[in-house]
Amino acid sequence: MTVSPKGTGTITGATGAPGSRILGVGGYRPERVVHNSELVAAIDSSDEWIQERSGIVSRRYAAPDESVVDMAEHAARQAIENSGLDLAAIDTVLVATVTHPYQTPAAAPILADRLGLRCAAFDISAACAGYCYGVGIASDLVKGGSANNVLIVGVEKLSDWTDFSDRGSAFIFGDGAGAAIVGRSDRPGIGPTIWGSEGDEWQAIMQRESWMEFREHPDGREFPALTMQGQKVFRWAVWGMAPVAHRALEAAGVRPEDLDAFIPHQANMRIIDAMLKQLKLPADIPVARDIHETANTSAASIPLATERMLREGIVPSGGLALQIGFGAGLVYAAQVIELP
Amino acid sequence: MAQTEQEILEGLANIVNEETGVDVADVQLDKSFTDDLDIDSLSMMTIVVNAEEAFGVRIPDDEVKNLSTVGDAVTFIKNAQG
Numbered sequence: 001m002t003v004s005p006k007g008t009g010t011i012t013g014a015t016g017a018p019g020s021r022i023l024g025v026g027g028y029r030p031e032r033v034v035h036n037s038e039l040v041a042a043i044d045s046s047d048e049w050i051q052e053r054s055g056i057v058s059r060r061y062a063a064p065d066e067s068v069v070d071m072a073e074h075a076a077r078q079a080i081e082n083s084g085l086d087l088a089a090i091d092t093v094l095v096a097t098v099t100h101p102y103q104t105p106a107a108a109p110i111l112a113d114r115l116g117l118r119c120a121a122f123d124i125s126a127a128c129a130g131y132c133y134g135v136g137i138a139s140d141l142v143k144g145g146s147a148n149n150v151l152i153v154g155v156e157k158l159s160d161w162t163d164f165s166d167r168g169s170a171f172i173f174g175d176g177a178g179a180a181i182v183g184r185s186d187r188p189g190i191g192p193t194i195w196g197s198e199g200d201e202w203q204a205i206m207q208r209e210s211w212m213e214f215r216e217h218p219d220g221r222e223f224p225a226l227t228m229q230g231q232k233v234f235r236w237a238v239w240g241m242a243p244v245a246h247r248a249l250e251a252a253g254v255r256p257e258d259l260d261a262f263i264p265h266q267a268n269m270r271i272i273d274a275m276l277k278q279l280k281l282p283a284d285i286p287v288a289r290d291i292h293e294t295a296n297t298s299a300a301s302i303p304l305a306t307e308r309m310l311r312e313g314i315v316p317s318g319g320l321a322l323q324i325g326f327g328a329g330l331v332y333a334a335q336v337i338e339l340p
Numbered sequence: 341m342a343q344t345e346q347e348i349l350e351g352l353a354n355i356v357n358e359e360t361g362v363d364v365a366d367v368q369l370d371k372s373f374t375d376d377l378d379i380d381s382l383s384m385m386t387i388v389v390n391a392e393e394a395f396g397v398r399i400p401d402d403e404v405k406n407l408s409t410v411g412d413a414v415t416f417i418k419n420a421q422g
Contacts, residue, residue: 053380231385232401239389270382 014145020138020182021189022340023085023149026078027307028071028177029294030062036171043167050171055269059174059295061159068100068177069107072155073114075177075303080115082340083181085149090181092147093121094138096130096154096299098328099161103211111153120147127205128265128327129195130154130299131178135323136193136333138182153179154299161207163225172268173226174295178303180340191252194244195333201236204229205328226328237271237326241334242278245324248334256281260319260339261309265326266291266301286314298327306339315339342421348395348414355390356410359383369411377410397421 035058036047050056062071072095080087093112100107100123108121126133131154138150158173182190208224245264249256262285264272269291276287288305297304302323309315317339324334343351353367362377373379379387384407388399391413397420399407407413 053382229401231381231404234382234385235389235401238386268382274382274386 016143016145017148017184018143019185019188019190020142021185021338022135023181023183024079024081024083024340025303025307025310026075026080026082026179027304028074028078029304030060030066030071030175032061032063033058034061034174039164039171042164043170045167045171053268053270054172054295055272055289055291056171056295057292059293060176062157062175066157068097068155068157069110069114071157071175071177072097072107072111072153072179075155075179075300076111076115076151076153079151079179079181083149083183085181085183087115087117089149090115090117090151091119092138092141092150093117093119094124094134094150094152095121096124096126096134096152097156098125098127098130098298099156099158101160107155126299126325126327126331126333127329128267128296128298128301129325129329129331129333131302132193132323132325132333132335133195133331135180135182135190135337136195136335139190139193142182142184149181149183151179151181153177154301154303156298156300158226158296158298161226163208163222163227166225166227168230169226169228172228172296174297176294176297176300176304178300178305178307180303180306189338191248191254191336193333193335194248194251196244196331198236198330201232201330204232204236204330234268234271234274236330237267238274238278241324241326241332242275244326244332244334245275245279245322248324248336249322252336254320254322254336256285258320259285259322259336261286261288261315261321263288263302263305263309263321263323265324266294266305267296267327299325310339342418343395345414345418348417349410351394352387352391352410352413352417355387355394359386359390367410369409369414371410372408373410373413374408391417395421
């Protein structure tokens with residue numbers, strides 16, 4: 001027997017905006033400042049050693065009772081305010097994080113509820129590339145007609161997932177949240193996203209063991225904090241990501257000399273410096289170096305750095321910025337954006 | 341093209357000097373990268389990548405930890421060049 005479609009109905013497609021752009025950004029840095037001196041004893045190290053290897057002088061840690069959603073809410077409200085939109089205009093909430101401590105449910109619906117919203121809400125698990133993944137998804141949602149104004153928050157409470165006895169990572173991470181509103185535009189304000197994954201290297205940055213493995217031997221086992229193969233990640237981030245950044249420029253039709261800012265994920269100052277050497281960008285382009293006082297906040301690092309550069313007047317509103325995120329997965333994403 | 345041990349040592353010494361500022365004359369076969377030349381793990385990786393390009397060889401990430409002396413690196417590169 002064969003069946004045929006009725007053919008009596010036709011689907012009306014969604015109609016999106018001709019372009020998308022970032023309407024506003026916001027950032028939240030927890031109150032407690034943690035200097036290197038607080039961390040050196042457990043790893044038999046020194047402030048100088050940490051600064052040499054990472055460029056990190058201090059970082060912020062959230063309070064014990066301060067959650068990923070709490071931090072996300074602060075950053076989100078600031079981004080909404082800076083966008084000039086009414087809160088009710090937000091119709092999609094994306095949260096990029098790997099440190100929301102519930103496997104289920106996601107942080108995004110909880111954040112949406114905090115904001116009094118009942119819109120679509122989901123998390124993105126793309127580690128340090130999460131914000132750039134989110135901006136790419138948000139842009140396509142707006143252009144595809146599924147959303148008008150997307151809130152994307154990159155947020156991490158990495159202090160909960162740090163092994164303070166691990167010389168390779170104890171000093172690297174910080175806590176914080178950064179947010180952006182992606183909305184409609186008459187012309188492209190967000191370039192094509194160049195993104196990808198290299199999952200064969202999934203063990204380069206990972207939770208030390210799965211929850212199932214941890215459950216098998218709960219006694220005397222260390223909490224499965226994040227662990228990282230520093231050298232491997234360094235090689236990949238510098239020599240693997242510079243070509244990705246170039247491709248993002250090319251896809252957007254923007255020349256290096258057109259840029260007003262370069263905002264890479266704040267992984268490690270050595271990575272940023274080595275990547276700059278590979279990229280050969282004009283020397284006068286401002287480069288985000290928020291890592292000095294913020295350390296590596298994974299998904300939050302790019303929006304936090306962006307918010308800081310705008311607030312301090314280092315980069316102009318309306319200027320073009322190249323942003324690139326890369327991290328655990330391994331995953332990466334880059335795009336050129338017009339600064340709000 | 342295979343190079344002599346001396347040629348590899350000289351090339352490597354220049355790469356080390358460019359990355360770290362260590363005097364070319366100090367880069368000798370018996371020197372340890374970390375203990376004698378004070379080269380940290382990230383600088384070591386930069387040296388490895390630049391050496392790959394200069395000598396036309398592939399030095400896998402997992403091999404880098406075995407290259408503790410300059411001589412180890414020269415031998416690895418020589419063998420890799422065949």
